[in-house]
Amino acid sequence: MGSHWVRPYTPGTGRWIVIGWEAAALALLTWASIRQFDLIGHGVRAVACVLAAVWVIGAWRILEHGVYVSPDGVLIRGLVRSRRMRWRDVAGVHLQQKIHKVGRWELQKDLTVLIERHDGATVNTELWAQGVDFHARPKLFRAVYQEIRNRHQSARR
Known part of the structure; x- marks a missing residue:
């Protein structure tokens, strides 16, 4: 099937608001998880990296x-x-x-x-x-x- 796909409209600014909202929510979840489980060092980095990866994938899907x-x-x-x-x-x-x-x-x-x-x-x-x-x-x-x-x-x- 055709490989030249065109979206016949430009995305609205509301998408960026949703992406920002999700970033804030995941930052809050990261902070709460670190506090709840008393994480330090590698635990903090692991939680932060996993939730950052979730945000990047979600933001990409929202944009596409x-x-x-x-x-x-x-x-x-x-x-x-x-x-x-x-x-x-x-x-x-x-x-x-x-x-x-x-x-x-x-x-x-x-x-x-x-x-x-x-x-x-x-x-x-x-x-x-x-x-x-x-x-x-x-x-x-x-x-x-x-x-x-x-x-x-x-x-x-």
Whole structure:
């Protein structure tokens, strides 16, 4: 499958806020672990290195997170796994309105981009209107949705 993947949008500044937040949380966890277990010397270095490695890997995944397109298909990179689909396996690209329920309360109505496969299965993308990339840029969300649809339609021709 195509090796030239392009993310049709620039990541939002919210990603850097998340990465900073995670750095602070892991620094606090490091400090608490060192204090809790009375670590010294090599123990301190080991805990600090392990949690720093976790942060680097997590930060890299957060930065790479998103939807990528190529002439051959679509790549969805999540925090834990990635998924590739050829355009010929995609039946359609749609917007879906999601409602989050907590008990009897409805919290938020959100638009997400959903990919429908020919076998009837649907694949959630990492694109949602109120996410870190599009919260302050709603027009960009619609433009990205249209770009993915256009890529799919041109691949079908």
